Amino acid sequence: MTCGGCSARLQRVLDACPGVAASTVVLEGGRVGIDYDPARIDVATLEQAIADAGFSVVAG
Template identity: 50%
Template sequence: MQHTFKIDGMTCGGCASSIRKVLDAQPGVTGAEVDLAAAEARFDYDPAQTPLASIQQAIEDAGYDVVA
């Protein structure tokens, strides 16, 4: 399943890299891409392994805001 989050708080390539690492560390998440200019994170995930809310929480725990 593919999902895109809009993310506030990214200011540089290092931020985008940090978010990509957070996504890659989540069980069942594959193909994570973070676009700094669009302020988006796109990824494929298996909801049976990790619920979307857990992925969102991991991004927020890293210091970024997921925009609803």
């Protein structure tokens, strides 16, 4: 992510996913925190949503 607009866009994408209660995107360091219901959405689907939004996923 290179700007505040990028982080805001990613947060909107994540928050729109069914099963996501909240997300936090930190521009500095490019980190994301996601509060989600694993009965409604899995990690692979979240990773795909991030990739579809044009961002890379690095586990860690």
